[in-house]
Amino acid sequence: xxxxxxxxxxxxxTGAGIAASAEMLHGREKHFPLAExxxxxxxxxxxxxxxxxxxxxxxxxADVYWIRTIQHYGRDYKNRDRTxxxxxxxxxxxITTTLDPHFLIAYRFGAIFLSLSPPDGPARPDQAIxxxxxxxxxxxxxxxxxxxxxxxxxxxxxxxxxxxxxxRKAMAMPGAPGWxxxxxxxxxxxxxxxxxxxxxxxxxxxxxxPYIRRAAERTLAQLDALDRIDEVRTRIDLFRSRTGHDxxxxxxxxxxxxxxGPPVDPxxxxxTYDAASKAAAFGPTSPLLPLPPMLxxx
Numbered sequence: 001x002x003x004x005x006x007x008x009x010x011x012x013x014t015g016a017g018i019a020a021s022a023e024m025l026h027g028r029e030k031h032f033p034l035a036e037x038x039x040x041x042x043x044x045x046x047x048x049x050x051x052x053x054x055x056x057x058x059x060x061x062a063d064v065y066w067i068r069t070i071q072h073y074g075r076d077y078k079n080r081d082r083t084x085x086x087x088x089x090x091x092x093x094x095i096t097t098t099l100d101p102h103f104l105i106a107y108r109f110g111a112i113f114l115s116l117s118p119p120d121g122p123a124r125p126d127q128a129i130x131x132x133x134x135x136x137x138x139x140x141x142x143x144x145x146x147x148x149x150x151x152x153x154x155x156x157x158x159x160x161x162x163x164x165x166x167x168r169k170a171m172a173m174p175g176a177p178g179w180x181x182x183x184x185x186x187x188x189x190x191x192x193x194x195x196x197x198x199x200x201x202x203x204x205x206x207x208x209x210p211y212i213r214r215a216a217e218r219t220l221a222q223l224d225a226l227d228r229i230d231e232v233r234t235r236i237d238l239f240r241s242r243t244g245h246d247x248x249x250x251x252x253x254x255x256x257x258x259x260x261g262p263p264v265d266p267x268x269x270x271x272t273y274d275a276a277s278k279a280a281a282f283g284p285t286s287p288l289l290p291l292p293p294m295l296x297x298x
Contacts (some may be wrong), residue, residue, distance in 0.1 A: 018267070040100040062100035068092055069106070072111050077120065086122040089113055093131055097138075107135035108148055113157045122153035125156035127196040135202050147180065160191025168200075178207060182215040186292045194223055222295060232263050232271065247272045 022283035036110075069092040070292045078087040082108045090126055093110040098105055111128035129152055136145040150166035153159045167184030170176055189197035239247050239258045249254045250273055262270045263280060267287050271280040281288055 009011060028194075059100050062096050062103055062106075063097065065092055065096040066103065066106050069096060069110065069113075080119050082113055085119075086113075089122060089126045090124065090131075094134075097131065097134060101135075101138035104135070104142065104144065107132055107145060111148055112153060115152055115225070123156075125152055128152050128156070141174050143170045143173035143176040143180070146173060147176075150184075154187060160195075162244055164188040164191060164193070164196070178209050178212040179215065181207070181212060182219055183221055185216070185297055189219075189223055189226075190295055194227070218288070219292070221292060222264045225282065225286075226295065227273065228263060228265065230281045232259070235259050236278060236280075246275075246278050247273070248275070 009191065023198075032072075037097060044238040062294065070090065072088050072092060073086065076082055076084060079085070089110070092104060094241040095113070096106045097152035100106070111132050111193040114131065115123070115125045117123045132145050132149045134154065136142065138147070139145060146166050150163045153166065164187045166185055167180055167187055171180040171184060181200065185200040185204070188194075201216045201220050204212055207213055207216070218285050235258045236247060237251065239253050239256055242256065242258070247256075250259065250270075253259045254261060265282060265286055265288055269283040269286040269288075272283050273279075274281045282291075
C-alpha cells in the first residue's frame with residue numbers, strides 16, 4: 001500500500017470504529033440503563049475544580065470521566081431527536097484531560113468526537129483543535145497529537161497551510177513514522193503550494209528508508225503530471241479562443257497547432273481528453289494512479 005495514503009485510511013477506519021463503539025454503548029445502555037440524573041450528577045463544569053476534588057486519585061477519576069464521555073457520545077449518537085445533543089462533550093473532555101494530562105486516547109478520540117458533523121457529532125473543530133493543543137502542551141513530544149491537529153485542519157477547517165505546518169511539526173518529533181513526510185508534501189500541494197511540496201519531497205529523496213524514497217519519487221511524478229495537465233488546460237483555452245468552440249479531442253488541437261502531439265504524463269502514458277469536463281485527465285493505465293485523495297480534483 002502507498003504509505004502516503006495510510007493516514008487517510010486510518011482516519012476512515014477510526015470513524016468506522018467510533019460508529020461501532022456507539023452501537024456497542026447503546027446496546028449496553030439498553031440492558032443496563034443509566035439514569036439521566038446520575039449522568040448529570042457526575043458532571044462538573046470545571047476541570048480544575050474536579051482536579052482539586054479528586055485529590056490523589058486523579059487518574060482513577062479521569063477514567064471515570066472518560067467513561068462518562070464515551071457514554072454521553074454513544075447515547076447522543078443513537079438518539080438523533082434528543083435536545084442538547086453532545087452538549088457535555090467539551091466540558092467532560094476538559095475535565096478528563098485536566099485530571100490526567102497524559103490521557104492520549106482522550107485527546108485523540110475526543111477531538112474526533114468534537115469534529116464530526118451532525119448528526120454524528122457537534123461539528124466543533126475549534127474545540128477539537130483547542131483540546132489537541134492542550135494535549136500537545138502537556139505532551140510536547142507526542143507526534144500523534146500534532147498529526148491529529150493537521151488532519152483536523154485538513155478535514156474540517158480547510159486550512160491547508162495550518163495542516164501542512166502541523167504535519168511538518170509531527171514529522172520532526174521523536175518516533176514519528178516516515179510516511180508523515182510525503183503526507184505533509186501532498187497536503188501542501190493540495191493547498192496550492194506545489195513548490196513547497198517539491199522542496200519537502202526533494203529532501204525525502206535522501207531518506208534512509210527505501211519506501212519513503214519511493215513515495216517521494218512517485219509524488220513528485222504526480223505533481224509533474226498535474227503541472228502538465230495545467231499546461232494542457234491553457235492550450236485548450238487557447239484553442240477555444242481561436243476557434244470559438246471546445247475541441248473534440250487531441251487530433252483537432254494538433255491540427256490547429258496548439259499542441260505538437262498527444263500530451264503524456266511523466267511515465268509516457270498519454271492523457272485522455274474528457275469531453276464532459278473539457279479537460280485533460282490521467283490515462284487509465286498510468287502507473288501514477290491512483291492519486292492520493294489530497295491531490296484528486298475537487
